[in-house]
Amino acid sequence: MSKDKDIIVCVPGQRLCVSDKFNIAGPGTYEQQGYIYSKLAGVIKLIQKENTRTIEVHGITEQSIVPAPGDIVTAMVTIVNQRFCKCSIKCIGDIVLTRPYRGILRKEDVRAIDKDNIQMYKSFRPGDIILARVVSFILSEKCYVIIHIKV
Amino acid sequence: MDMSEETPQSEYILRPMNCELNQLSMPDGSAMLMQGNTAVIAGIYGPVEAKLQKMIYDKASVEVSYSPIKGPTKVDDRMTEMYIKETCEAAIIVTFHPATAICINVQELEDSGGMLACTINAACLALINAGIPMKFTIAAINCMIQKDSEDIILDPDNIQLQEAKAEFTFAFDSMDKNVICCYTTGCFTETEFLKTMDRCKQASQYVFDFYRNLVKKYANVI
Numbered sequence A: 001m002s003k004d005k006d007i008i009v010c011v012p013g014q015r016l017c018v019s020d021k022f023n024i025a026g027p028g029t030y031e032q033q034g035y036i037y038s039k040l041a042g043v044i045k046l047i048q049k050e051n052t053r054t055i056e057v058h059g060i061t062e063q064s065i066v067p068a069p070g071d072i073v074t075a076m077v078t079i080v081n082q083r084f085c086k087c088s089i090k091c092i093g094d095i096v097l098t099r100p101y102r103g104i105l106r107k108e109d110v111r112a113i114d115k116d117n118i119q120m121y122k123s124f125r126p127g128d129i130i131l132a133r134v135v136s137f138i139l140s141e142k143c144y145v146i147i148h149i150k151v
Numbered sequence B: 001m002d003m004s005e006e007t008p009q010s011e012y013i014l015r016p017m018n019c020e021l022n023q024l025s026m027p028d029g030s031a032m033l034m035q036g037n038t039a040v041i042a043g044i045y046g047p048v049e050a051k052l053q054k055m056i057y058d059k060a061s062v063e064v065s066y067s068p069i070k071g072p073t074k075v076d077d078r079m080t081e082m083y084i085k086e087t088c089e090a091a092i093i094v095t096f097h098p099a100t101a102i103c104i105n106v107q108e109l110e111d112s113g114g115m116l117a118c119t120i121n122a123a124c125l126a127l128i129n130a131g132i133p134m135k136f137t138i139a140a141i142n143c144m145i146q147k148d149s150e151d152i153i154l155d156p157d158n159i160q161l162q163e164a165k166a167e168f169t170f171a172f173d174s175m176d177k178n179v180i181c182c183y184t185t186g187c188f189t190e191t192e193f194l195k196t197m198d199r200c201k202q203a204s205q206y207v208f209d210f211y212r213n214l215v216k217k218y219a220n221v222i
Helices: B075-091 B115-130 B190-221
Strands: A015-018 A023-025 A029-032 A035-038 A042-048 A053-059 A072-080 A084-092 A095-106 A129-138 A143-148 B017-021 B029-035 B038-049 B061-067 B100-110 B138-146 B152-154 B164-173 B179-186
Touching: A015 A053, A023 A029, A029 A053, A042 B190, A072 A095, A084 A129, A084 A143, A095 A129, B017 B115, B017 B190, B029 B115, B038 B115, B061 B075, B075 B100, B075 B115, B075 B138, B075 B164, B075 B179, B100 B115, B115 B138, B115 B164, B115 B190, B138 B179, B138 B190, B152 B190, B164 B190, B179 B190
Parallel strands: A023 A053, A095 A143, B061 B100
Antiparallel strands: A015 A035, A029 A035, A042 A053, A072 A084, A072 A129, A084 A095, A129 A143, B017 B029, B029 B038, B038 B100, B138 B152, B138 B164, B164 B179
16 A cells, blocks of 8 residues: 555544544544544544544644643743742643743742741742643733642 | 536636745744735744733634735724634634634735735635644635626636626635635625625635645645
8 A cells, every 4th residue: 555545634624434432532633513523634543442443633733732730841940039939831741842831839839848938049049940730820920830849 | 526517617716826834934833825926924823822911711812913015004904804813713723722822923925816815715724734723724715796797707816806896705614615704895786695605615615625735745745
C-alpha cells in the first residue's frame, strides 16, 4: 500500500463515523447528534482496543496549549513580595510554551508545613526557576494560582 | 457536487485560488490567499492571555484587526472586522479555551473585487493552520447581478462590479451548507436573492475542495 493510501486527511467539521459503543471520540474530535466529527485539520488515527476503537485526529501543526488546573508547570519568578511572588509560566509538563502565561504563588502555597514562618524574600528571588502545580485561574488578577512543588 | 441541469458547470467556476500557509514566522498560524488578483494575508495569535476588559470567563474571545493597503482603518474596515469576527466565532469551538483570546490579524494586499469573501476565506485557512479547534470550515462566495442582462456572475472582479445592480457575499459552513453570514449592497428582489444564494451555495463546494486539497498537500509534506 502506498504512503498516500495509508494516511486519511480530514478538515474541521468533517463527519468521521457514527458514535456508538464501538467508536469512541478521541483527541481532535467532537461528538454531535450521534456522530463523531473532526475539529482539526490533519491525519485520522484509529486506535484499536479489545472491543472499542478510538478515533483521533492529529493536527498538521502543533496546537497552542493553555495551562489548566492540575497541570505541572515550570515557571520563572519575576517579582517577589511579602505576601506572594509573581511568576512567568514557561512550560506545561515537558512542552515549552510559545508565549508565557502569568502565575501567582501565594505565601501559604509555598510549603505544606510551618506556613506561618515562611519568608518570601528568603524563599525566592527574581530569576528562580520553580516547579509548580496550577490550582485555578483568578479572573480579577488575570493570572493562574500555582502551588510550589518541592523537588 | 449537485449541479442543476439548466446551469452549465462552467458557470460555477470561480477565479483561480492560490494559497500559502505559514508565510509569517511570528503568528501561530498564517495564510496568504489570492482569489484572482485579490490578495490578503491573515495571521492568528492564539489562544493567548486576554485583556481584562475583553476577557470572557467561560469562553475564548475573538479579536479581529483588519488593515487596508494604505491609510488608517475606516468605518467600512470596522464593518469588515465585525463580519470576520462573527463568522469566525461561529466556526471556532470557543468553549475549548476559556478566559483566553484568539487574535485574527488581516492585512489587505490587493483589492480586485470580492475582498470580504477573500478575507473570510483567508481567516478560515489561518485558523486551520493555527490548529484552533473548529466546528466546521467556512467558504465565502462573492457574486453580483448585472444591471441590464440581470445575469448572476460569481466571483466578479472590479471591472465587472462597475456594471453591478446588486452585490452579495455569502459565507457557508461545511457541514450543512447553512448561511453563516450575508452581506448585500444594491437593489434586488426576493427571488433574485434566493437564486444568488443557491448559486453561491453550489459554488462553495469548490472552496471546500480547495481547503481539502491544501490540507492534503501540507499533510503529505509533514
